[in-house]
Amino acid sequence: MNVSIVGSGYVGTTVAACLADLGHEVTAIDIDEGIVAAINDGESPIHEPGLDELVAEHGGDRLRATTDYAAVRETELTMLALPTPSNEDGSIDLQYMEAGASSVGEALAAGGDREEPHLVVTKSTVVPTTTEERLAARIADAGLERGTDFLVASNPEFQREGSAVTDFLNPDKLVFGADDERAFAMLRVLYAPLREAADGEVPTVETGIAEAEMIKYANNAFLASKVSLINDIGNVCKEFGVDAYEVADAIGLDDRIGERFLRSGVGWGGSCFPKDTDAIISAARERGYDPAVLSAAVELNDAQPERLLSLLDDHVDVGGKRVAVLGLAFKPGTDDIRNTRAVPVIEGLQERGAGVVAYDPVATENMRERYPDIEYAGSAAEALEDASGAVVVTDWDEFAALDAEFDEMADPIVVDGRRIIERRDGITYEGLTW
Ligand SMILES: NC(=O)c1ccc[n+]([C@@H]2O[C@H](COP(=O)([O-])OP(=O)(O)OC[C@H]3O[C@@H](n4cnc5c(N)ncnc54)[C@H](O)[C@@H]3O)[C@@H](O)[C@H]2O)c1
Numbered sequence: 146m147n148v149s150i151v152g153s154g155y156v157g158t159t160v161a162a163c164l165a166d167l168g169h170e171v172t173a174i175d176i177d178e179g180i181v182a183a184i185n186d187g188e189s190p191i192h193e194p195g196l197d198e199l200v201a202e203h204g205g206d207r208l209r210a211t212t213d214y215a216a217v218r219e220t221e222l223t224m225l226a227l228p229t230p231s232n233e234d235g236s237i238d239l240q241y242m243e244a245g246a247s248s249v250g251e252a253l254a255a256g257g258d259r260e261e262p263h264l265v266v267t268k269s270t271v272v273p274t275t276t277e278e279r280l281a282a283r284i285a286d287a288g289l290e291r292g293t294d295f296l297v298a299s300n301p302e303f304q305r306e307g308s309a310v311t312d313f314l315n316p317d318k319l320v321f322g323a324d325d326e327r328a329f330a331m332l333r334v335l336y337a338p339l340r341e342a343a344d345g346e347v348p349t350v351e352t353g354i355a356e357a358e359m360i361k362y363a364n365n366a367f368l369a370s371k372v373s374l375i376n377d378i379g380n381v382c383k384e385f386g387v388d389a390y391e392v393a394d395a396i397g398l399d400d401r402i403g404e405r406f407l408r409s410g411v412g413w414g415g416s417c418f419p420k421d422t423d424a425i426i427s428a429a430r431e432r433g434y435d436p437a438v439l440s441a442a443v444e445l446n447d448a449q450p451e452r453l454l455s456l457l458d459d460h461v462d463v464g465g466k467r468v469a470v471l472g473l474a475f476k477p478g479t480d481d482i483r484n485t486r487a488v489p490v491i492e493g494l495q496e497r498g499a500g501v502v503a504y505d506p507v508a509t510e511n512m513r514e515r516y517p518d519i520e521y522a523g524s525a526a527e528a529l530e531d532a533s534g535a536v537v538v539t540d541w542d543e544f545a546a547l548d549a550e551f552d553e554m555a556d557p558i559v560v561d562g563r564r565i566i567e568r569r570d571g572i573t574y575e576g577l578t579w
């Protein structure tokens with residue numbers, strides 16, 4: 146198929162490169178000229194395992210990039226992979242989606258009549274009814290008729306950062322939301338090569354558009370709440386001196402609970418869980434319903450970084466002292482710092498008057514833009530040297546190998562928010578939930 150993907154960030158670039166790899170002709174459309182040039186030169190604009198190779202292989206060939214929306218006219222299907230950030234009150238900010246939908250509509254309208262309607266697919270995470278009520282309306286504003294000139298559908302994405310390529314190519318499920326058999330048929334053709342190439346059977350859910358939009362929020366809300374629940378249980382465990390990881394391993398053997406997403410600690414961050422839980426809570430409240438469990442999950446998550454710091458307070462008054470922060474990315478395998486727990490941890494240390502020295506294997510430069518004034522170390526060893534305490538925020542594998550490096554600390558107190566450091570002689574070790 147000939148496909149265009151509007152927005153070439155974390156999701157758009159992964160989807161575009163993978164679809165090209167599966168044999169489709171793909172055009173990535175982005176307003177950022179640097180991103181467009183990089184893709185055409187065969188370079189991935191983002192750090193994501195496996196993506197460099199795919200963009201290198203297909204960039205400038207089956208995968209092309211442009212800033213010109215006219216490219217959608219050469220394609221049968223356009224996916225919108227644009228940002229859906231939060232407004233200050235937590236509600237979803239649809240300005241990028243609406244701008245993108247308008248541009249697609251105008252580009253299609255400028256091409257005159259079409260034999261078949263163009264399918265516009267919402268890949269971004271949007272609250273239920275957005276695609277039909279807000280995006281289809283923007284496309285129609287260009288003088289196009291839904292059903293004749295264009296169709297809309299929702300196809301939410303469940304990939305994780307750090308494993309986006311393998312997640313996209315081997316999804317647990319595909320979700321197609323549409324109200325027109327022609328839209329379902331096109332989505333089936335689009336994903337046919339993926340289903341053939343995937344490691345196992347890929348269940349496909351065909352449903353309504355608003356249902357598909359809601360499935361994405363329910364998925365993230367469930368996972369975020371699962372982590373908050375294990376953090377709540379973990380906090381209780383800590384009060385009793387019980388190891389929450391032994392408890393989690395045991396309850397995870399119950400199929401109804403499942404072993405994944407039971408790692409307790411300093412909480413969830415990233416570009417999705419925080420904004421998506423906020424957006425669906427806000428959208429529900431607007432309609433008069435207050436989702437109590439989900440609100441509590443967010444509240445508990447917001448409190449975990451302070452709980453981590455209070456464990457450090459139990460051992461040392463960090464005012465005027467050097468404290469190492471190990472890990473800045475919101476999770477290992479990515480340089481993404483959006484909503485990382487490192488931010489409240491750093492701010493809490495600064496409020497206590499500590500001198501922060503931070504280290505991350507790949508996310509340092511992103512964090513430096515946000516906090517240019519704190520010290521950044523070139524290695525974990527350098528960060529630990531002369532520090533009067535260390536807090537672990539991201540579970541990078543390399544932290545598991547740290548050992549003699551702790552001997553160089555002024556005061557070897559380690560508070561681990563991710564259970565990645567081994568307890569050892571010579572350090573005062575506190576696990577957040579164990
Ligand atoms: N990041 C993830 O792992 C992930 C996973 C699943 C779903 N999602 C959802 O996917 C959507 C995109 O997220 P992302 O992380 O890829 O965002 P991103 O910020 O990384 O990328 C968005 C891209 O859109 C471009 N853009 C902005 N306005 C534009 C316009 N008018 N026309 C063309 N391009 C424009 C930006 O330059 C940027 O390159 C969000 O709704 C997000 O919730 C993200």
Ligand SMILES: O=c1ccn([C@@H]2O[C@H](COP(=O)(O)OP(=O)(O)O[C@H]3O[C@H](CO)[C@@H](O)[C@H](O)[C@H]3O)[C@@H](O)[C@H]2O)c(=O)[nH]1
Binds near residue numbers: 368412414416417418
């Ligand atoms: O047991 C766990 C699992 C995760 N986390 C934290 O939860 C956050 C999110 O992790 P993860 O879900 O692995 O990463 P994301 O890339 O944010 O992916 C989530 O958000 C994406 C965007 O919507 C969805 O597509 C994915 O399905 C969903 O997992 C990170 O801060 C993790 O440290 C924990 O604290 N404990």
